[in-house]
Amino acid sequence: MSKTPISTTLLRPAFFDRPADIVARDLLGRTLMRRLDGNRMGLTVTETEAYLGPHDLASHSAHGRTARTEVMYGPAGSFYVYLVYGLHWMLNIVTGPIGYPAAVLIRSAGELEGPGKLGRALAIDESMNGRPALPQSGLWFEEGKRAGSVIATPRIGVDYAGPRWSARKLRFVLRA
DNA sequence: GCAGTGATCATA
């Protein structure tokens, strides 16, 4: 116990440099780590949604590059955080190459079911927007994958995207 | 079923 392991279980930026649906699925069962007030907690990711890119009419990036969506055009592995309904901070992780605006919404982890509850419990706010998912940010992912079956369903709350895109099964849930 | 809440974006 006297030595610190050299290898880390950190999920590196390359993990996120893939299509959003692949990343969304692969994140299930991984551990979302949060450092708060000097304490560290880890939560198993249990629900995600993929926002594929500018052609995906449910994605914020479907209407072009704006101040809000700017970080989606940045490097994979950066957090994209925004406020919805004036109350709830949504936590997303940017995926794919620089210049290509796609992301994965973290909807549930551990006992925290629902993206608004997750954001509140983890004290997510605009200060996390654009930060890399690394320990130095106080919020990151680790590898160890917990087993379970994966269910794919349509995404929640995206009816505005029209039937074609709202019906796509881009929400992924881990069932024990 | 629907109120709360405020940033964001299009319109002007």
Add this chain to the structure above:
DNA sequence: ATGATCACTGCC
């Protein structure tokens, strides 16, 4: 400057 919208939650 104004108004519609919103990747939600909790209480009626």
